[in-house]
Amino acid sequence: MTRRRTAAASLTLLALLLPAPLAAAGTASAAGSPTADLSAEVSAESRRAAVHLARPTGPFAVGQDDLHLVDHSRTDPWAGSGPRELMVTLRYPARRDTGRTARYLTREEARLLLVDRGLDQAIPAETLAGVATHARSGARPAAGRYPLIVLSPGFTVPRATLTSLAEDLASRGYVVAAVDHAYESVGTAFPGGRVLTCLACEKADQAGGTGAVAVTRARDVSFLLDRLTGPRAAWRHAGIIDAHRIAMAGHSLGGASAATAMAADPRILAGVNMDGGFSAPVADAGLGGRPFMLLGAQARRPGGNKSWDETWPRLDGWKRWITFDGSGHFSFSDFPAIGEQLGLPDPEVPLPGGRSVELTRRYVGAFFDQHLKGVPQPVLDGPSTDAPEARFHTEVSQGVSQGTTVTGWRTTASKR
Numbered sequence: 001m002t003r004r005r006t007a008a009a010s011l012t013l014l015a016l017l018l019p020a021p022l023a024a025a026g027t028a029s030a031a032g033s034p035t036a037d038l039s040a041e042v043s044a045e046s047r048r049a050a051v052h053l054a055r056p057t058g059p060f061a062v063g064q065d066d067l068h069l070v071d072h073s074r075t076d077p078w079a080g081s082g083p084r085e086l087m088v089t090l091r092y093p094a095r096r097d098t099g100r101t102a103r104y105l106t107r108e109e110a111r112l113l114l115v116d117r118g119l120d121q122a123i124p125a126e127t128l129a130g131v132a133t134h135a136r137s138g139a140r141p142a143a144g145r146y147p148l149i150v151l152s153p154g155f156t157v158p159r160a161t162l163t164s165l166a167e168d169l170a171s172r173g174y175v176v177a178a179v180d181h182a183y184e185s186v187g188t189a190f191p192g193g194r195v196l197t198c199l200a201c202e203k204a205d206q207a208g209g210t211g212a213v214a215v216t217r218a219r220d221v222s223f224l225l226d227r228l229t230g231p232r233a234a235w236r237h238a239g240i241i242d243a244h245r246i247a248m249a250g251h252s253l254g255g256a257s258a259a260t261a262m263a264a265d266p267r268i269l270a271g272v273n274m275d276g277g278f279s280a281p282v283a284d285a286g287l288g289g290r291p292f293m294l295l296g297a298q299a300r301r302p303g304g305n306k307s308w309d310e311t312w313p314r315l316d317g318w319k320r321w322i323t324f325d326g327s328g329h330f331s332f333s334d335f336p337a338i339g340e341q342l343g344l345p346d347p348e349v350p351l352p353g354g355r356s357v358e359l360t361r362r363y364v365g366a367f368f369d370q371h372l373k374g375v376p377q378p379v380l381d382g383p384s385t386d387a388p389e390a391r392f393h394t395e396v397s398q399g400v401s402q403g404t405t406v407t408g409w410r411t412t413a414s415k416r
Contacts, residue, residue, distance in 0.1 A: 051341045052132035053104075053164045053334060054357050057365075058171030063094030063139030064102040067235055068191050071223045077207060077216055078183040078199040085196075086220055087180040087188055089159055090235060091170035092141050099136030105129045105160050108195050112187030113158065123342070131338060134167050141237045144173075147245035147372040148228065150221055150261075150268075151178040152254030154276070154333070155213065156198055158185045161333040162251060168361045174368065175241050177228065181220050184213065210253055210279030217257040218264045221248060225267055245269065245372045249364060251332050252276045255295075259311070262287050270371040272364055274332035275300060278307035286316030291371045293320045295363055297327040302393050302409040312395065318371070320380060321393040324359055325413070326351035332360050351389060359389060383414035390414075 056062060067088040074084040105113070110129035114120040149169055151162045159178040166176045180188040183199040190196055204213050227234040229243035247270040248258040255276030262268045263283060270291045292315045294300070300308055300323050312321065328349035330336060336353030339345055345353065366377035382392055391413040 050132065051127065051130070051338055053134065053167065054337065054354065054361075056134055056168045056171030057361065058168065058173065060093035060142055060171045060173060061096040061098075061139065062135040062167050062170045063092050063099055063141055064133075064135035064137050065090045065092075065235065065237070066137075069224065069227055069234060071220075074219065074223075076182060077212075078203050084220070084223070085182045085190065086224060087159070087182075087190060088224065089166070089178045090237075091135050091166050091176045091178070092237065092240060093144070093146060093170060093173055093175075094136060094139035095142055099139030102133050102135040102137045103129065104131035104133055104163065105158065106189045106195075109158055109160070109187045109189055112195070112197065116156070116186040127342075128338070131334075133163060135163075135170070141240050145240055145242040146173055146175050147247065147368070148175045148177065148225075148241045148243070149368060149372075150224065150246070150248040151176060152217055152221070152248070152250035152257050153178070153180070153185070154250075154252030154254055155184060155210070156186050156201060157252075157333070158188055161335065164334050164337065164357045165249075165332075165360055165364060169365060169368065172365055172369070174372075177224060179217075179220060179224060181217055184217075210256070210277075213253060214257040214260040214280040217254070218261040221257075221261040221268070222265045225265065229267075243267075247271060247368055247372055249274065249368075250276065252329065253279070256280065256307075259287065259292065262290060262292070270368065272367055274360070274364075275329050277305060278311045281307070282311050282314040284314060286314050289317040291318035291367075293363070293367050294322070295332065295360070296321075296323045297329055297331055298323055298325055301391070301411065302395075320367075322363060323391050323393065324351060324356070325389045325391065327356060327389070331356040355389070359387060362387065363390070383412050385414045388414045 067090060069086045069088060071084040076082050076084045105128060107125050107129045111125035114123055114125060114128060151166055153159050153161050159180045162178055166178050169176045183196050186198050188196050200213060228238055229241055246267050248261055248268050249272035250258045251274045253276055255273030256278045258271035258273055259282050260280045262271045272293045272295055275296045294308060302309060331349060331351055336356050340353035366379045369375045370377040370380060383390060391411050394410045396408055396410050
């Protein structure tokens with residue numbers, strides 16, 4: 001956890017955003033060597049490149065609002081004083097031709113993210129902050145009531161890293177609340193000109209490790225649901241939320257936190273973990289029969305991660321375990337597509353960035369369409385010829401030995 005874990009994440013992102021020769025230089029810099037020479041090796045064209053996110057696939061335009069929430073009933077566990085705070089970006093089905101272009105990150109958020117990854121001399125903060133999105137700030141919502149999906153990002157990275165998925169879900173008819181949990185990213189802008197950095201990176205181990213972070217996030221989500229669906233809703237458009245259809249998904253620690261939040265709050269009807277190790281184990285009692293999907297990188301196949309192996313039998317409702325060939329830990333975020341457009345793909349993750357966004361949207365969107373809207377999704381039943389990268393892992397009985405049922409795994413994928 002602490003900075004050792006953050007450093008490991010830094011090297012992963014460094015490899016993601018730089019080609020092989022520069023990744024090697026970046027690894028050396030993370031160990032203490034200068035990084036200034038990186039900027040000279042990145043082409044001027046890449047540094048000035050206009051980067052954009054994939055266009056949403058649904059029929060709705062996308063609106064966006066930012067919301068600052070303060071939970072006065074809790075002291076922030078990482079700061080040790082003051083109330084717990086959240087920054088939330090709400091995306092929702094909107095009327096076309098209303099609102100103004102929404103930003104991706106503030107310049108300072110982008111700068112801190114690049115500094116933490118050792119990329120500040122290679123990629124201008126303006127390039128990352130200026131990634132073109134498709135949502136419109138302040139847009140008028142489309143008429144209707146829509147299910148709510150909470151998105152929680154990976155540890156140390158901001159909520160903006162799930163923008164491609166959030167915009168797509170909103171375009172398909174969902175209200176999407178992406179949450180920045182205070183002091184759990186390398187830099188998050190709060191009102192009053194404050195930018196909160198990652199105090200949890202240093203303090204979480206003393207509080208119980210990533211399990212403590214997951215529990216804190218679960219409490220954050222319950223508070224968020226109170227403020228979005230309660231009698232004194234904090235969001236001006238809260239009336240478009242269908243409070244009887246709520247789900248959660250997240251990447252990395254945010255994905256593991258989805259299960260923790262579901263166990264604590266029965267309002268959350270379904271969940272998705274995108275490549276997050278379960279630091280707070282699901283109880284033997286399960287999730288009350290509610291559906292849950294494990295969506296992982298290639299290495300998360302059965303036997304590849306102990307926490308997934310242990311959690312799978314405790315998921316007591318509809319469930320799926322799907323991995324993508326050629327994918328890495330960040331394949332479920334915006335990073336691969338951004339790096340690809342800068343001409344800096346990860347040589348160790350062959351799945352193209354654009355394709356990783358497409359597959360993530362496809363399976364996460366289908367999961368919520370089936371479990372929040374009641375629309376059957378055959379894509380979740382097994383391999384598809386148009387998605388040969390997706391592998392479905394199913395536990396099967398191999399017979400009985402000495403009175404005990406012996407199980408194994410069957411992995412299926414469509415032929416390329």
